[in-house]
Amino acid sequence: MSEEARARDNLVATGKSLFDRGLTFGSTGNLSLRLDDGSWLMTPTNASLGALDPARLSKLDPEGRHVGGDAPTKEAFLHVEMYRQRCDARAVVHLHSTHSVAVSVLADIDPADVLPPITAYYVMRVGTLPLVPYYPPGDPALAGAVSALASRHHAVLLANHGPVVAGTSLEAATHATEELEETARLFLLLRGQAIRTLTPDQVAELRRRFG
Ligand SMILES: O=C(O)[C@@H](O)C(=O)COP(=O)(O)O
Ligand SMILES: [Zn+2]
Numbered sequence: 001m002s003e004e005a006r007a008r009d010n011l012v013a014t015g016k017s018l019f020d021r022g023l024t025f026g027s028t029g030n031l032s033l034r035l036d037d038g039s040w041l042m043t044p045t046n047a048s049l050g051a052l053d054p055a056r057l058s059k060l061d062p063e064g065r066h067v068g069g070d071a072p073t074k075e076a077f078l079h080v081e082m083y084r085q086r087c088d089a090r091a092v093v094h095l096h097s098t099h100s101v102a103v104s105v106l107a108d109i110d111p112a113d114v115l116p117p118i119t120a121y122y123v124m125r126v127g128t129l130p131l132v133p134y135y136p137p138g139d140p141a142l143a144g145a146v147s148a149l150a151s152r153h154h155a156v157l158l159a160n161h162g163p164v165v166a167g168t169s170l171e172a173a174t175h176a177t178e179e180l181e182e183t184a185r186l187f188l189l190l191r192g193q194a195i196r197t198l199t200p201d202q203v204a205e206l207r208r209r210f211g
Contacts, residue, residue, distance in 0.1 A: 019050030
């Protein structure tokens, strides 16, 4: 099986897994994957992640031009910007996962780092999570706003919208997005309670050990 055929099957299986577990809904969310030759496969606009067709996935050439399949997600420019800023990125995941969206709406979160270091796994998979100011979905200005943050952060949270996470593989990007969602859920569960987060020394040690 060719690299591209495997990548198409991987995108379809990942979309179905995320959708079936309620991590995104209706036709929300979009996924992309970079192939060895620098071209991209992306989910089409208005497609349910639960019912993707491998033959209809959108293909973009290395310059970001749509060259095959259905019209790409309206966030294609946002995905391309994440790859531009992160040369090791091989996949980008954007979801409307409920708890992450809920946190993105809170008035009192720190826009420089939205979630506290509650667990080691969160620090290892996500690290710091900046909030990108609100723009309407598909607004090209979103790429500029994300661009400034993406070189330093592989995960960002779009205000009143949802997470965008890059990874060195689709599996890595998906695991990080799921960890972000679970940590957002814990954060909301613990709100109003006195909690112990990891200390700055504990966070620094995790960064030393797990990069
Ligand atoms: O929130 C939106 O409209 C988009 O960011 C989204 O999640 C789904 O849009 P398409 O990928 O264009 O279907
Ligand atoms: Zn969206």
